[in-house]
Amino acid sequence: MTEALPGDLLRDLTPQVVAVVTRRCGDFDAAEDAVQEALVEAVRTWPERGVPENPRGWLIATAMHRLIDAKRSESRRRDREQADQLAEPEGQETYEGDDSLDVLLLCCHPSLTPASAVALTLRAVGGLTTREIASAYLVPEKTMAQRISRAKATIKGRSLGIDGAADLAARIPAMMKVLYLLFNEGYVATEGDQLQRVDLCAEAIRLTRLARTALARMTGSAHGELGGLLALMLLLDARRPARIDAHGAVVPLADQDRSLWRHEATREGVALVDAVIGTGRPGTYQIQAAIAALHNRAPTAETTDWLQITALYGLLEKVAPGPIVTLNKAVAVGYADGPGPALALLDELLRDCAENGAGGFADHPRVPAVRAHLLELAGDLDGAAAAYDLASVRATNLAERRFLTSKAAALRDARC
Numbered sequence: 001m002t003e004a005l006p007g008d009l010l011r012d013l014t015p016q017v018v019a020v021v022t023r024r025c026g027d028f029d030a031a032e033d034a035v036q037e038a039l040v041e042a043v044r045t046w047p048e049r050g051v052p053e054n055p056r057g058w059l060i061a062t063a064m065h066r067l068i069d070a071k072r073s074e075s076r077r078r079d080r081e082q083a084d085q086l087a088e089p090e091g092q093e094t095y096e097g098d099d100s101l102d103v104l105l106l107c108c109h110p111s112l113t114p115a116s117a118v119a120l121t122l123r124a125v126g127g128l129t130t131r132e133i134a135s136a137y138l139v140p141e142k143t144m145a146q147r148i149s150r151a152k153a154t155i156k157g158r159s160l161g162i163d164g165a166a167d168l169a170a171r172i173p174a175m176m177k178v179l180y181l182l183f184n185e186g187y188v189a190t191e192g193d194q195l196q197r198v199d200l201c202a203e204a205i206r207l208t209r210l211a212r213t214a215l216a217r218m219t220g221s222a223h224g225e226l227g228g229l230l231a232l233m234l235l236l237d238a239r240r241p242a243r244i245d246a247h248g249a250v251v252p253l254a255d256q257d258r259s260l261w262r263h264e265a266t267r268e269g270v271a272l273v274d275a276v277i278g279t280g281r282p283g284t285y286q287i288q289a290a291i292a293a294l295h296n297r298a299p300t301a302e303t304t305d306w307l308q309i310t311a312l313y314g315l316l317e318k319v320a321p322g323p324i325v326t327l328n329k330a331v332a333v334g335y336a337d338g339p340g341p342a343l344a345l346l347d348e349l350l351r352d353c354a355e356n357g358a359g360g361f362a363d364h365p366r367v368p369a370v371r372a373h374l375l376e377l378a379g380d381l382d383g384a385a386a387a388y389d390l391a392s393v394r395a396t397n398l399a400e401r402r403f404l405t406s407k408a409a410a411l412r413d414a415r416c
Contacts, residue, residue: 009055010039011206012100014127017059019099019160025067028106028160029152032124034070038062039127100125101214102160104207105168108175109155116151117178118185123148125210126203136200137185162218172215176229176285179208183233188397195250195399196240205233227276228286234269235292238262250403254301266296284320287312306336323353323361327370339378346371365394369404376411385411 014035021031038059052058107121122128122136134144162168186200208230215223242256251257273293276286291312298304313329326349334342346367353361361367372387385408392404 009051010042011127012210013056013059014039015100015103015125015210016056017063018124019103020060021063021067022103022160024064028158029156030067030070031063032152034063034067035059036123036129037066040129099160100210101218102162104211104214105162105171105175106155106158106160107151108171108178109158110171110174111154112151114178114181116147116154117174118182119144119147120151121178121182121207122203125207128203136197168218172223172226175211176226179204179211180229180285182207183236187236188400190396195244195397198240201233201237201240205230205237208233222276224276224279225283225285227272228283228289231269231272231276231289232285232292234265234272235289235296238265238269238296244399248399249406250399252403253295256301258299261296269293270297282315282319284316287316287319291316304335306332310336323349323358323364324366327364327366331370331373334374334377339374342374343371343378346374363394365391365396365400367391368394372404372407381411381415384408385415 017038018028018032018035021035022028025031041062042055042059046052104121104125107124108117112120119133119137122133123130128136130145130148131141133148134141137144162171183201183204186197186202186204188195189197208226212223212226212230215226238261239253239256241262242258242260243251245251269289270293273286273289277290282290291309294305294309294312310329310332313325313332316325317329326345330342330345330349333345350362350367353359368387369391372384372391375381375384375387388404388408388411392401392408395401395404
């Protein structure tokens with residue numbers, strides 16, 4: 001027995017245990033519930049009794065006992081022989097496959113909505129309780145429980161495992177999207193008074209590492225786009241210590257103290273970008289990671305290579321066209337070519353959206369924020385202040401709203 005209760009151990013074991021129990025009982029929903037109860041029991045008893053010599057076997061055995069108890073309560077007609085067949089003594093589990101990727105892919109199934117997939121992933125792969133997930137997303141526990149239940153119902157009857165290379169290739173994009181959404185929710189929280197939620201970012205990075213390792217083990221080679229996603233997360237998360245000042249106010253990228261950035265994460269992220277770029281046709285996450293690497297490589301904001309960043313956004317428009325990509329490109333153009341061409345690009349984007357039936361994009365909170373920034377670069381302080389005011393009204397995150405409001409006030413003070 002050991003004396004510590006390592007949280008990382010429980011998180012790493014969770015998808016493995018879920019997979020084993022699911023394969024034994026044939027019911028992912030029931031298996032996941034039973035594993036959650038086993039995790040709660042581990043958190044309750046291991047600090048006092050110590051971690052078992054075979055923690056994976058302990059969790060499997062405990063989950064199976066919980067599952068048997070649940071089945072008995074549902075139907076007393078289950079006989080002892082069936083129960084004994086389900087249960088195995090602690091420490092005798094012999095399945096040695098890597099189940100983490102199987103469970104992650106199932107939780108990120110394309111049939112699920114992104115919100116449901118993220119919640120189910122955090123529970124079945126991350127090992128978080130429903131209460132913890134609800135707290136992270138600032139919703140009532142009952143609401144999150146219903147979301148997870150609907151997700152389980154949607155994938156009910158789907159088996160673990162991958163049906164060949166084509167099936168694997170088809171499911172990886174949905175998995176990466178879910179991991180990216182999870183990280184983004186941590187990087188800029190949708191709601192609440194905190195700009196970032198460190199725990200969600202850390203969990204997204206951990207799960208992406210897990211997926212990359214498991215996929216490489218399964219296929220025998222590294223997945224370039226998944227490596228790009230991990231690099232992007234690391235490079236963005238490296239800036240975390242400088243994104244908020246001592247008073248809790250948002251600090252924009254150009255004003256951040258880069259000495260506070262986590263340079264180990266930057267080095268790992270840059271090395272990953274260098275390793276995956278050029279190994280095939282670049283994907284969305286690889287290009288975004290390359291852009292992030294240019295920011296992180298620059299010792300100061302003034303030395304940022306905006307011309308190359310603009311070119312990369314042009315490439316990203318071809319690979320994954322969308323209004324957000326062009327909006328980000330407008331910011332880069334503002335620094336590379338000046339605010340005039342950037343404002344013209346922004347106006348062209350909004351006209352195209354209106355003509356293509358996507359006029360609602362003009363109401364996106366980032367649109368007036370970008371316009372305000374470009375107007376400020378152009379010296380139109382009154383126009384910039386008005387745009388910052390509009391952006392603050394549309395912002396859903398309170399920390400961002402306070403930042404935008406303060407920007408508008410500072411520009412008005414500068415006019416006085």
